[in-house]
Amino acid sequence: xxxxxxxxxxxxxxxxxxxxxxxxxxxxxxxxxxxxxxxxxxxxxxxxxxxxxxxxxxxxxxxxxxxxxxxxxxxxxxxxxxxxxxxxxxxxxxxxxxxxxxxxxxxxxxx
Amino acid sequence: xxxxxxxxxxxxxxxxxxxxxxxxxxxxxxxxxxxxxxxxxxxxxxxxxxxxxxxxxxxxxxxxxxxxxxxxxxxxxxxxxxxxxxxxxxxxxxxxxxxxxxxxxxxxxxxxxxx
Amino acid sequence: xxxxxxxxxxxxxxxxxxxxxxxxxxxxxxxxxxxxxxxxxxxxxxxxxxxxxxxxxxxxxxxxxxxxxxxxxxxxxxxxxxxxxxxxxxxxxxxxxxxxxxxxxxxxxxxxxxxxxxxxxxxxxxxxxxxxxx
Numbered sequence: 001x002x003x004x005x006x007x008x009x010x011x012x013x014x015x016x017x018x019x020x021x022x023x024x025x026x027x028x029x030x031x032x033x034x035x036x037x038x039x040x041x042x043x044x045x046x047x048x049x050x051x052x053x054x055x056x057x058x059x060x061x062x063x064x065x066x067x068x069x070x071x072x073x074x075x076x077x078x079x080x081x082x083x084x085x086x087x088x089x090x091x092x093x094x095x096x097x098x099x100x101x102x103x104x105x106x107x108x109x110x111x
Numbered sequence: 112x113x114x115x116x117x118x119x120x121x122x123x124x125x126x127x128x129x130x131x132x133x134x135x136x137x138x139x140x141x142x143x144x145x146x147x148x149x150x151x152x153x154x155x156x157x158x159x160x161x162x163x164x165x166x167x168x169x170x171x172x173x174x175x176x177x178x179x180x181x182x183x184x185x186x187x188x189x190x191x192x193x194x195x196x197x198x199x200x201x202x203x204x205x206x207x208x209x210x211x212x213x214x215x216x217x218x219x220x221x222x223x224x225x226x
Numbered sequence: 227x228x229x230x231x232x233x234x235x236x237x238x239x240x241x242x243x244x245x246x247x248x249x250x251x252x253x254x255x256x257x258x259x260x261x262x263x264x265x266x267x268x269x270x271x272x273x274x275x276x277x278x279x280x281x282x283x284x285x286x287x288x289x290x291x292x293x294x295x296x297x298x299x300x301x302x303x304x305x306x307x308x309x310x311x312x313x314x315x316x317x318x319x320x321x322x323x324x325x326x327x328x329x330x331x332x333x334x335x336x337x338x339x340x341x342x343x344x345x346x347x348x349x350x351x352x353x354x355x356x357x358x359x360x
Contacts, residue, residue: 060175191294
């Protein structure tokens with residue numbers, strides 16, 4: 001249900017909730033199943049990598065406010081992939097608001 | 112040192128050079144391996160990322176702990192089950208683990224980058 | 227002999243230890259403080275995660291590429307080097323032949339790591355590998 005809330009937002013092409021081992025818990029949208037699986041696996045690895053790098057930045061900068069990392073965005077030429085927690089979204093650039101999508105991702109990822 | 116000379120180091124399966132952004136600029140691959148230029152290009156991009164992260168780590172470590180000796184970085188290696196990739200900021204070589212000599216490999220890619 | 231003790235017996239090895247998957251538990255010997263060892267374990271975890279991800283990507287483009295499962299990594303500094311196999315790390319001086327010796331010992335003592343590296347790392351210290359990171 002909550003994934004559909006994301007899917008109806010302008011620009012969102014596909015949404016996926018993934019598990020800690022990279023498998024798909026739930027998905028919605030226009031991507032075929034094998035691409036959704038790849039997206040989930042990639043997103044889980046990317047989450048780990050970003051979390052690791054965030055810990056490093058936190059450690060060396062001694063600044064609060066970096067860790068624990070919440071998500072990431074990869075902004076491509078025409079498509080953007082954005083993630084918060086264990087949710088990931090594929091978005092067509094130029095349609096809708098990335099800010100609004102990230103805000104909703106943050107809200108839904110805690111459900 | 113040239114790429115052809117890099118291919119002479121023990122266990123070498125492939126040798127390559129790449130730009131600052133990770134784009135493959137030249138390569139050699141031993142016949143019979145499954146390494147393709149596409150894979151080398153991916154590897155080169157990961158080398159740029161790994162060297163950047165390792166620099167972050169080296170610099171941060173030296174600043175926070177006061178322990179020197181890491182910067183300037185000489186290279187990074189990813190150790191797989193059968194192969195290792197040994198890289199620096201410009202050159203890389205893939206070597207078979209059973210024949211690998213890490214120190215020779217690091218020296219060789221250093222000489223290649225300096226050329 | 228335990229691998230850390232064996233490594234520390236070699237001249238030029240500055241410190242050696244092991245780290246947990248979450249970078250929050252570790253043990254070590256050598257010229258590190260507990261705080262530095264904690265930092266080192268966070269660095270090790272970060273690099274281990276990165277190379278594991280990268281090898282999965284390479285594998286999807288070239289099966290049997292020889293890089294999976296990933297065994298470890300090396301960061302070669304100007305005078306010192308950090309090497310990692312599995313959940314063990316070593317800080318060493320750049321003395322001739324030392325890197326090769328350390329890597330040979332680490333690979334021989336630790337053995338080949340399997341595909342589910344995270345399970346290996348976490349299960350050794352104890353914990354639920356399916357537990358979310360946060």
